[in-house]
Amino acid sequence: MTSHQQSYISVCPHCRQPITPSDERPSLEVVQADSAPAKPQRNGEPIISFRQVNKWFGKLHVLKDINEDIYPGEVVVIIGPSGSGKSTMLRCINRLETIQSGRLVVDGYEISNPKVNITPVRAEIGMVFQHFHLYPHKTVLENIMLAPMKVRKIPQTEAKSIALELLKKVGIPEKAEAYPAQLSGGQQQRVAIARGLAMRPKIMLFDEPTSALDPEMIKEVLDVMKALAREGMTMVVVTHEMGFAREVADRVLFMDGGSIIERGTPEHFFVNPVEERTKAFLRQIL
Amino acid sequence: MSIDVITRNIPYLYEGFKVTLQLAAISITLSFVFGTIFGMARLSKYRIISIPATIYIEIVRGTPLIMVIFWIFFLIPVLIGHPIQPFPSAVAAFTVFTSAYIAEIVRSGIKSIPVGQVEAALSSGLTYWQTMRYIVLPQALTKMIPPLVGQFISLFKDTSLAYIIGVMELTRRATIVNNREYKSFEIFTFVALVYFVVCFTMSKYARYLEKKRRVGEDHRTEEKYTPANA
Numbered sequence: 001m002t003s004h005q006q007s008y009i010s011v012c013p014h015c016r017q018p019i020t021p022s023d024e025r026p027s028l029e030v031v032q033a034d035s036a037p038a039k040p041q042r043n044g045e046p047i048i049s050f051r052q053v054n055k056w057f058g059k060l061h062v063l064k065d066i067n068e069d070i071y072p073g074e075v076v077v078i079i080g081p082s083g084s085g086k087s088t089m090l091r092c093i094n095r096l097e098t099i100q101s102g103r104l105v106v107d108g109y110e111i112s113n114p115k116v117n118i119t120p121v122r123a124e125i126g127m128v129f130q131h132f133h134l135y136p137h138k139t140v141l142e143n144i145m146l147a148p149m150k151v152r153k154i155p156q157t158e159a160k161s162i163a164l165e166l167l168k169k170v171g172i173p174e175k176a177e178a179y180p181a182q183l184s185g186g187q188q189q190r191v192a193i194a195r196g197l198a199m200r201p202k203i204m205l206f207d208e209p210t211s212a213l214d215p216e217m218i219k220e221v222l223d224v225m226k227a228l229a230r231e232g233m234t235m236v237v238v239t240h241e242m243g244f245a246r247e248v249a250d251r252v253l254f255m256d257g258g259s260i261i262e263r264g265t266p267e268h269f270f271v272n273p274v275e276e277r278t279k280a281f282l283r284q285i286l
Numbered sequence: 287m288s289i290d291v292i293t294r295n296i297p298y299l300y301e302g303f304k305v306t307l308q309l310a311a312i313s314i315t316l317s318f319v320f321g322t323i324f325g326m327a328r329l330s331k332y333r334i335i336s337i338p339a340t341i342y343i344e345i346v347r348g349t350p351l352i353m354v355i356f357w358i359f360f361l362i363p364v365l366i367g368h369p370i371q372p373f374p375s376a377v378a379a380f381t382v383f384t385s386a387y388i389a390e391i392v393r394s395g396i397k398s399i400p401v402g403q404v405e406a407a408l409s410s411g412l413t414y415w416q417t418m419r420y421i422v423l424p425q426a427l428t429k430m431i432p433p434l435v436g437q438f439i440s441l442f443k444d445t446s447l448a449y450i451i452g453v454m455e456l457t458r459r460a461t462i463v464n465n466r467e468y469k470s471f472e473i474f475t476f477v478a479l480v481y482f483v484v485c486f487t488m489s490k491y492a493r494y495l496e497k498k499r500r501v502g503e504d505h506r507t508e509e510k511y512t513p514a515n516a
């Protein structure tokens with residue numbers, strides 16, 4: 001653990017300034033839509049930076065020369081046909097997938113270097129999965145409290161009050177003592193978001209968070225994500241929800257065949273796409 | 287048929303029963319610990335750890351228990367130069383034997399946990415060992431209870447084989463009583479009954495434990511199809 005804590009207070013490789021993560025963490029307060037702070041402009045250094053990133057699954061070239069910078073406070077939505085590499089790109093950010101070449105820097109850590117310990121970086125990144133992956137043997141509350149207590153060493157009472165606050169924020173405080181199997185899909189996914197937020201992360205990753213949900217539950221999850229975006233959370237979202245992309249994204253990336261084919265604001269993307277493949281994709285889904 | 291031969295020898299047999307229980311309890315505890323270690327070792331991504339564990343498991347699983355007992359009781363003294371007592375060598379043999387089977391149970395238990403559980407835990411900042419301890423092993427254990435208890439029941443019954451190397455456990459004492467009294471039917475029926483009662487209790491307790499651990503986790507199992515509610 002000590003080695004993590006040491007590397008945790010480290011120097012940013014770009015600007016040579018000590019990294020003080022605690023100051024930058026978004027607050028956990030429930031922010032109403034109209035009182036949300038203005039979106040931070042792109043400033044300073046990117047918090048996620050892909051440089052010539054390549055990845056293969058065996059012979060399959062799944063990521064081809066990915067170059068992308070994501071800045072603090074940005075909401076980036078990645079869309080594209082299935083098998084285009086969008087989930088893989090997302091999963092590289094917290095090294096659930098390793099890359100074979102290129103440089104990937106996240107929160108000042110060069111995680112493309114296998115010698116860099118990923119654990120402290122992961123603590124700063126919340127992740128929400130398509131199939132929720134809540135811990136079935138733990139209650140909702142315990143699901144949310146586990147990482148803060150074991151990773152951040154927060155005392156139980158404090159972890160519990162954070163968890164309850166987050167459950168209020170995602171709209172299901174009454175389910176605190178329930179087990180995941182007793183919740184609907186939408187409720188489970190909202191608990192999963194609360195679990196990710198409990199570490200007060202700097203980045204939230206969403207891997208098709210609504211794809212496994214029944215249609216009537218999609219909205220409740222998207223609403224939570226929208227509220228989060230308004231608070232200024234840095235979010236990278238892989239989704240097929242074009243309405244969400246249009247409304248919430250600062251930037252949209254379109255991927256196909258392992259490459260980023262087109263990037264731009266939602267207006268650019270949905271109104272005036274340039275690339276033929278983007279147009280074809282949008283014709284199919286819209 | 288006389289019940290008399292049993293009642294007269296109960297104190298003598300009871301001493302043997304205590305040895306049987308000790309033998310089983312110590313061997314079960316040790317083989318659970320070593321079995322978990324070997325099971326995790328076999329899943330290790332480092333070949334230097336997984337290959338020796340695999341070799342050990344395969345060798346033991348391809349060997350009769352009685353050979354392991356003989357091997358440890360007769361060959362270890364040759365190797366180390368002095369004899370070892372029957373009881374510790376029986377414990378060692380049962381541990382070596384049962385650990386291999388438990389290792390396989392642990393391995394399949396761990397492998398039955400969806401990879402998403404591990405990814406969720408790791409991505410929240412937990413280390414590999416924390417993920418194992420708080421997420422994987424508790425869930426695996428619930429799934430492992432039925433085969434694990436089956437293995438413990440087997441081990442409990444197999445402790446009777448220790449009589450061959452002279453451990454004064456229940457079966458050995460029963461044969462001694464039989465040699466003295468020539469009442470095979472009564473004595474061995476009684477001893478069999480004792481083994482059965484203990485094993486049956488373990489089996490019942492396991493069902494209870496499994497149910498208790500599954501509370502909340504899997505409440506939908508109640509609604510699953512069974513021939514009874516069809």
